[in-house]
Amino acid sequence: MKDEHNKDRENDENLYKAFLKETKQEFTSTYSLSEDEQRKIVKDGRNTARITNIMISLAILLLILPIMTLFTYMYYGFGGKANNLIDVAAKTIYVTEPNMSLEEIEIEDDIGFFSMRLLFDVYKRIGKEDYKAGDYDIYFALDKPSFPKKNYFLERPLVEIPSVETETLLHPKALIPFNPQEEWNMLNGLPDGSVAEVYVSLSDLMEPDDLKKIMPAETELRWFAVNTGMEEGQTDKEGVPITPIGYPAQIDTTTWSPFNGREQSNEEVFMDILALLEKNEDVAEKVARAKSLEIKDRRAYLRENGIQIYGAVITGPTPELRKLEQIKEIRAMKVGEVKLWNWK
Template sequence: MTNKINKEDEKLYRKILHDAKQSLQGGPSEEEQRKIIKTGKNNARLTNILISLAIILLILPILTLTTFVYYGFGGKADRLMDVAIYTVYVTEPNISLRPMEIEDDIGLFSMHVLFDVYKRIGKEDYKAGDYDILFNLSQPDFLKKNYYLDRPMPEIPTKEAERLLHPTAVIPFWVGEEWSKLNGLPDGTVAELYLSLSEVLDPAEVSQLMPKGVEVRWLAVDTGLEAEQQDVDGLPLTPIGYPVQVDSTTWSPFNGREKSNQEVFLDLLDTMEQNEDVAVKVASAKSLALNERIAYLKENDIKVYGAVVTGPTPELRKLKDVKEFRAMKVGEVKLWN
């Protein structure tokens, strides 16, 4: 009887073990378990990425809006653009802008200012190049210039490359060769000349030296530092000056409506001094020494030592006989227009 019971118990036990084994064998295999774990990890990673993207997409508009507010508050963008425009007028001879064509592109914590510049040769304005300056908040990078000229000004001012020279400065080029260039030009051309005076003169006196048909475009102003062509620290200086002709364009600072070009020039220097870090980068100069130059001009009348002129080549040749000019450099040349 006992043996019979034991055999039945053993049979029942075996059945239970068999059922349990079958149940275990019906679950996921080891490979399936790894796939389940991997899928879970991927889903978690995707969820984190989507959450991060959602946060970024929310933050970017906020940061961009903050940038717009930064440049818009107190007219900061307009002020930075004005300083760039003023610097071009004051440091680049015979160069003008069309302010209505100036573009600004505000990005994330930055602003690009893009504008074209023009040069008068004869009676027409030619596109001289396009400029691009990047502001990281209020800190500017050096101005990027793309010229369309045959004889562009040097990117960085140096004594050796200077075209307008103080009466006491050394002439770094052969003047006779420049007059030979002018004499070799066809009569059917107009040209731009950089003239250096034998002595500093009143601005009005320079125009009186010109033959008929020759127009004075820009005057280089003596600020007490041009003789040495460097500031007190020995850094080379770029000439500064102002356009002679009144620009009737409403948006030009030299529109002649309230002040003379000389008065506007002094006002622009004051604005540039307050933002000299911007002006230096736009001028591509290591120094403008505006504090010393403004102080000199406040104590002395405006005198000029150089001029940029343009006109028909035959009329320009007559300037060789004018004793008041000690040096000349040929600039841009175009067919008669």
């Protein structure tokens, strides 16, 4: 009995092993993969992993970009930093560019990642009309400006890199780097039916009101070049050329202009602007043509000595401007922009 039981048990085990072997062979033949199929599975897995990594990276970037943008807006918005940079750039133009103005309401600011761009147009008054003189594009990396990209639409723009030899407004004791008679001849050769802009240099320092009294009736003073104690030498202590600083001679009735005459005289506004530029001189020197402004020393001189002028920008009908040659207080003249008659 026992032998028969063991024999049956052995037969059952053999049958089970045969079943397992047959099942394994059937499974292998049914589900085994070729080498190409295995490669395809590995490749698909690799692509899936790559796509997953890309999606995760994009998700992280999509989270970071809004945070960076928010930080940039907070940086420029906190404490009015953006408005201060705009204010400094605009007011630098008024006091360093003769007979130049801008419409501050039209200044565009474009805030990017940790940066801001200012875009604005500048204008010149020639005769009775304001003409677009050019446009500025200033890039700020946080609060550090780059040199502006300037595009001028003028026939006789002032040089971009000033020097003693290219100056148009000159202190009474400074050498004249051009032939004054040639400039008078040029003015005399312009058509009577035109208006022009001229830069005049005086024989002596004068009070602004005294210059106004001797101007031909049908002309308009546009900008005063102010003596700050450095114009005779025309360079700073290191020998870097400086250019005139000054202020508009006329009240600007546009509400956004700092020289609108509502609360302060133009002279007072000029001094306030110099105080602002002294605190932001690195920005002002990038915006201005002159790369040395020496605002601190010039402000100190003006506080001690008051405002006197040594030159001015004048506009009007060409026949009226020719009368300037007979005014003994005018030492030299240089012709600026010329337009067709618009004197009303």
